[in-house]
Amino acid sequence: MVAKPDNIPIVAMLFLLLFFTWLSIHKAVINDKLIDAGQDVENKKEAKELVYTWPDLVFSEFICTIGVWCLLLAWAIVLKAPLEEPANPVDTPNPSKAPWYFLGLQEMLVYYDPWLAGVVFPTLIIVGLILIPYIDTNPKGNGYYTFKERPFAITTFLFGFLILWNLLIVYGTFLRGPNWNFFGPYEVWDIHKLEVLRNVNLSEYIFREFGLNGGKLPDNPLLRESLGILLTIAYMVGVPILLARKWMKKTYEELGAARFYIMAVLLISMAALPLKMVLRWTINLKYIVAIPEAFFNI
Amino acid sequence: MAKAGFLESLRKSQAWKSIFRHGPPNNSRNKVLAVLMNVFLHLHPIRMKKSGIRMSFTWCMGGITFFLFLVETVTGVLLMFYYRPTAEFAYSDIIALREHVPIGIMREVHRWGAHLMVISVWLHMFRVFLTGSYKPPREFNWGIGVVLLTLTLLLSFTGYLLPWDQLAIWAITVGSNMARATPFLGSEGPGASLLNMIMGFDVVHSGSDAFCVAGGPRGGRGDSAPLLRFALYIYPASAALLMAVHLASTYDGGISGPFVRLR
Numbered sequence: 204m205v206a207k208p209d210n211i212p213i214v215a216m217l218f219l220l221l222f223f224t225w226l227s228i229h230k231a232v233i234n235d236k237l238i239d240a241g242q243d244v245e246n247k248k249e250a251k252e253l254v255y256t257w258p259d260l261v262f263s264e265f266i267c268t269i270g271v272w273c274l275l276l277a278w279a280i281v282l283k284a285p286l287e288e289p290a291n292p293v294d295t296p297n298p299s300k301a302p303w304y305f306l307g308l309q310e311m312l313v314y315y316d317p318w319l320a321g322v323v324f325p326t327l328i329i330v331g332l333i334l335i336p337y338i339d340t341n342p343k344g345n346g347y348y349t350f351k352e353r354p355f356a357i358t359t360f361l362f363g364f365l366i367l368w369n370l371l372i373v374y375g376t377f378l379r380g381p382n383w384n385f386f387g388p389y390e391v392w393d394i395h396k397l398e399v400l401r402n403v404n405l406s407e408y409i410f411r412e413f414g415l416n417g418g419k420l421p422d423n424p425l426l427r428e429s430l431g432i433l434l435t436i437a438y439m440v441g442v443p444i445l446l447a448r449k450w451m452k453k454t455y456e457e458l459g460a461a462r463f464y465i466m467a468v469l470l471i472s473m474a475a476l477p478l479k480m481v482l483r484w485t486i487n488l489k490y491i492v493a494i495p496e497a498f499f500n501i
Numbered sequence: 502m503a504k505a506g507f508l509e510s511l512r513k514s515q516a517w518k519s520i521f522r523h524g525p526p527n528n529s530r531n532k533v534l535a536v537l538m539n540v541f542l543h544l545h546p547i548r549m550k551k552s553g554i555r556m557s558f559t560w561c562m563g564g565i566t567f568f569l570f571l572v573e574t575v576t577g578v579l580l581m582f583y584y585r586p587t588a589e590f591a592y593s594d595i596i597a598l599r600e601h602v603p604i605g606i607m608r609e610v611h612r613w614g615a616h617l618m619v620i621s622v623w624l625h626m627f628r629v630f631l632t633g634s635y636k637p638p639r640e641f642n643w644g645i646g647v648v649l650l651t652l653t654l655l656l657s658f659t660g661y662l663l664p665w666d667q668l669a670i671w672a673i674t675v676g677s678n679m680a681r682a683t684p685f686l687g688s689e690g691p692g693a694s695l696l697n698m699i700m701g702f703d704v705v706h707s708g709s710d711a712f713c714v715a716g717g718p719r720g721g722r723g724d725s726a727p728l729l730r731f732a733l734y735i736y737p738a739s740a741a742l743l744m745a746v747h748l749a750s751t752y753d754g755g756i757s758g759p760f761v762r763l764r
Contacts (some may be wrong), residue, residue: 209616212617220627221622223624225556225657226560230557242746243759249551249552249758250550250551250552250553250758251761253551254550254551254554255532255533256532256536256545256546256548256549257542258526258532260545260554261542265557267561267568272568272572274605275617276522279606284611284613286596286599286664287666287668288666289666290588290592290665290666290670291667292670293676299672299674299675300672301675301676305654316681316682317689317736320679321679322679322680322690335643336637336639337662339636344632344633345634345636345637345759346552346636346757346760347758347759348632364623379593390607446651456557462688498691501526
């Protein structure tokens with residue numbers, strides 16, 4: 204698994220991420236101590252100094268280029284590019300996996316339907332990333348590593364980038380086997396592994412488990428899913444308002460209404476994934492709103 | 502002494518002067534000219550903050566990404582000499598490439614380079630975020646960077662498709678099946694019936710998937726692959742264009758670093 208040629212970059216990425224996360228936090232801690240002591244950040248002195256691009260920058264670019272090129276050549280000589288059987292539309296491999304860098308999105312399919320996991324969330328990721336500089340008005344921490352001057356921005360980004368994006372890629376590559384079942388690191392990928400499907404929709408919880416309406420699901424889907432729809436609206440609208448009025452009042456005053464609500468909607472959209480994960484793991488919740496008649500499942 | 506004399510006379514020759522057009526870059530004026538008068542180097546600023554070229558600060562990831570883009574473009578063009586992007590020939594062309602080209606590592610370089618480029622783009626974004634380098638005046642350039650990141654993934658995605666083996670067809674299928682779930686537009690997305698009612702058909706239907714793009718059996722469009730060819734030319738071209746903007750505006754805004762009042 205780990206030694207499969209196409210998986211080597213993912214293992215390499217894991218170690219690179221660990222190293223660079225350590226490096227940036229390490230540098231941030233040094234800078235934070237300097238800031239606390241009322242001194243200039245580590246690289247401020249050198250920021251005052253101008254050097255010529257030729258030779259200073261061009262030289263390190265050149266060295267870097269040679270380094271990467273040597274690595275790439277050695278890699279290409281040692282490992283042959285894999286080629287599988289010819290494409291066969293009637294022979295579906297199990298599991299079928301997306302390209303490795305999209306496995307986080309494919310993992311999201313476990314918890315959300317394709318219209319959310321494959322279309323809405325990726326769009327929100329791209330739009331949200333582009334909007335970051337316009338949402339984050341904190342003038343501090345521009346051009347140096349720091350944590351204390353922007354704890355919220357860095358925590359949110361590290362959570363999204365390391366956990367929700369990269370960890371899910373590693374998870375999807377190494378721990379998801381046939382039928383997209385979970386397999387432990389040394390577990391054999393048994394195609395007959397039984398996974399009990401006992402996930403329940405919120406509406407089924409209300410009407411079947413708690414016996415509302417005599418244990419029968421109402422015929423009208425809107426009536427049936429009314430609680431789920433209400434909860435979703437409360438989450439998408441109510442939580443941002445509560446954040447603005449109560450929990451993040453100071454941030455709201457700093458950002459202003461427009462910036463804050465865009466930030467809040469992006470934030471709770473991001474939080475929607477871990478939230479649904481926890482609901483799935485704890486109470487086996489399948490859908491909060493389940494209207495398969497209109498392909499509308501949340 | 503004789504050697505120095507030879508170099509000296511070489512530098513004074515008409516041919517040398519016509520190529521380099523400035524003296525050796527050992528004084529300020531010529532260091533400026535070395536960057537300014539070179540079409541490849543002039544995307545750089547002439548001088549920059551010393552802090553901004555420290556490898557421990559930049560991790561060199563942007564530069565590595567740019568270099569890998571060049572590697573991918575060159576090896577990609579070379580591979581295209583041996584390869585026809587159609588369902589009929591693609592696989593056998595790759596086999597032929599493997600069997601008939603002696604000591605060939607072009608496909609290997611191309612493939613591992615593509616993996617590496619995705620990683621280096623991510624690490625570049627990671628670094629830029631953690632140093633707060635997207636903050637004014639670089640907000641717009643961050644946005645271009647996000648578009649470039651998306652383009653990198655799309656470029657790699659088209660590359661996955663090309664060998665037309667089992668990995669390709671099913672990776673692409675997983676990806677393109679999602680398109681059918683697009684709200685309102687797809688045949689399996691929420692609001693699908695709405696658009697169908699107005700327009701009388703689904704915009705993204707069950708036929709519009711990887712097989713269609715690659716001209717495979719299910720799409721039923723024979724051996725032509727217009728969309729794939731389009732992607733093969735359009736993605737690198739737009740990436741190259743945006744990269745030029747990305748680099749130039751990095752240097753216009755100055756490389757990121759702690760704020761100092763210069764002079």
